[in-house]
Amino acid sequence: MHKFWKYRVDHVLFWLATVGFHMYTRRELLATAGWEQFILEIVIRNGLLAVMIYTHLLILIPRLAQRQRIGIYAIAVIGVVVLYAFAKNSHDVYLYNHVQDVVSKSFFDNTYYNISIGIFYLAFSIALHLSKEWYIQRKRLQQIEIEKLNTELEYLKSQINPHFVFNSINTIFFQIDKQNTAARETLSRFSEMLRYQLYECNGKDIPIERELTYLKNYIELQRLRKDDNYIITFHCDEKVKNFDIAPLLMIVFVENAFKHVSNYSDRNNEITISLQRSDSVFTLKVMNTKDSHVNGISVGGIGLRNVKRRLDLLYNGSHTLNILDNHEMYRVELSIGLGERSITHPPVAGSSRSSQLKAQS
Numbered sequence: 001m002h003k004f005w006k007y008r009v010d011h012v013l014f015w016l017a018t019v020g021f022h023m024y025t026r027r028e029l030l031a032t033a034g035w036e037q038f039i040l041e042i043v044i045r046n047g048l049l050a051v052m053i054y055t056h057l058l059i060l061i062p063r064l065a066q067r068q069r070i071g072i073y074a075i076a077v078i079g080v081v082v083l084y085a086f087a088k089n090s091h092d093v094y095l096y097n098h099v100q101d102v103v104s105k106s107f108f109d110n111t112y113y114n115i116s117i118g119i120f121y122l123a124f125s126i127a128l129h130l131s132k133e134w135y136i137q138r139k140r141l142q143q144i145e146i147e148k149l150n151t152e153l154e155y156l157k158s159q160i161n162p163h164f165v166f167n168s169i170n171t172i173f174f175q176i177d178k179q180n181t182a183a184r185e186t187l188s189r190f191s192e193m194l195r196y197q198l199y200e201c202n203g204k205d206i207p208i209e210r211e212l213t214y215l216k217n218y219i220e221l222q223r224l225r226k227d228d229n230y231i232i233t234f235h236c237d238e239k240v241k242n243f244d245i246a247p248l249l250m251i252v253f254v255e256n257a258f259k260h261v262s263n264y265s266d267r268n269n270e271i272t273i274s275l276q277r278s279d280s281v282f283t284l285k286v287m288n289t290k291d292s293h294v295n296g297i298s299v300g301g302i303g304l305r306n307v308k309r310r311l312d313l314l315y316n317g318s319h320t321l322n323i324l325d326n327h328e329m330y331r332v333e334l335s336i337g338l339g340e341r342s343i344t345h346p347p348v349a350g351s352s353r354s355s356q357l358k359a360q361s
Contacts, residue, residue, distance in 0.1 A: 010128065010132065014125070014128065015046070015050075018046060018049070018121070019042060019046050022042060022045060022046060023042055026038065026041055026042070029041055033095070037095065041091075041095065044088075044091050045088060045091075048084050048087050048088055049084070049117075049118070049121050051084075052080045052081065052083070052084045052118060052121075052122060053121065053122060053125045055080055056077065056080060056122060056125070056126075057125065057129055060073055060076050060077060060080070061073075061129070064076060077122070080118075080122075081115060081118040081119055081122060082115070084114065084118040085111055085114035085115045085118055086111075088110070088114040088117075089108065089109075089110055089111055089114060092109075092110045092114075093106070149313050169187060169190060169191045169194065172187060173187050173188070173191065186221060186224060189217045189220060189221055190217075190221060192213075192214075192217055193214055193217050193218060193221075196210065196213070196214045197214075197248065200247070201247035201248055203247075204246065204314070205244035205245060205246060205247075206244060206245060206246070206247040207243075207244060208240060208241060208242075208243050208244065208245050208282075209241060211245055211247060211248075211249075211250065212236065212240070212275075214248075214251065215250055215251060215254060215273075216234070218251060218254060218255075219232065219234055219254065219273065222258050229264070229265070229268060229269055230261070230268070230269045230270075230271070231268050231269070231270045231271070232270075232271045232273075233270070233271070233272045233273065234273045234274075235272075235273070235274045235275070236274075236275045237275060237276045237277055239276070239277040239278075240275045240276065240277045240282065243277075243282070243338050245282065245336070246310065246314045246315070248307075249307055249310065249311065249334075250275075250284050250334075252304055252306065252307040253284065253286045253304075253307070253332045253334065254273060254286055256286075256304060256330075256332070257271050257273070257286050257287070257288035257330070257332075258271065258288075260288060260290055260330060261288040261289060261290065262288070262289040262290050262291045262328075263291060264289070264291075268289075269288075269289050270287070270288065270289045271286075271287070271288045271289075272285070272286070272287045272288075273285070273286050274286075277338075280337060280338045280339060281335055281336070281337055281338065282335070282336045282338055283333065283334065283335045283336075284332075284333070284334045284335075285331070285332070285333050285334075286331070286332045287329060287330070287331045287332075288329070288330050289328060289329055289330075290327075290328060290329060290330050292327045292328050308321070311334075315336055315337070318336065318337035318339065319334065319335060319336045319337065320333075320334070320335045321333075321334050322334075
């Protein structure tokens, strides 16, 4: 009976409709047999239907149908319908022959009608039961899918959390001579990046200001590794603020640009990074020159696969990712619909130093 009480609302509605319709169709008994027989007819007929239906739902389905005992289940269903019809036949004989005494009826006169009624209501109850089970299973599958996606996201993010490196950086920092301010500043930036990954990227979203600080630190570190033959241009529109974004999405495309940038000696090598916001759409554009003899940039690394999968999970249907790869240039354009994500955040601590990062032309 647990299922009955757990999902009693649909049962109540079902029986209100069934009993109400039966009372309407048998209202002539009020004139020919009186209130007592009218109520007795309603109680006996619907009571027998209830016994048949709940025997099927609570006993036959779980013990026979769900255990794949189809033959026995079919025989049992026929049996409960026949028992209902015979029990109702007995009451019909009493009602017509002893109460109304209008037309004499034998025991089997209403057999076909009562069997058809039993089959109809049994089939109707099965349809309702299957519809409810389908809905429950659908909700369960959705919940499982959500849990699966959350687990997958946590796994994907864990692949880029270098805990051991962060702990080592702290030791190295204090071993550097205090007079070597450039090395300490570089290591401090790197430490800040790792701290962001480890302790601030645990949620689904992160303020765009924090993501920008991380991105700028990375670009500044990469500048130190490049000579004057590299032109690194970074532009961030002033509208790129006051909204949340999934963490560590942009860095993969920027890393890819620095990894595969060209190495010309007779002309400039370029990397251009642009962030823009137009109404409710945030756009990241990353372009880098590449060596003309390279027949295509390898994009099979775990970083790019990781971010593509995360984009599908987090922004499915609200993002576009276009990649252009030709002989001399590699370009990525990512657009994300912000929707209701835009919020107002307080100024991010420590952002003033990062904001000093200037675009080079």
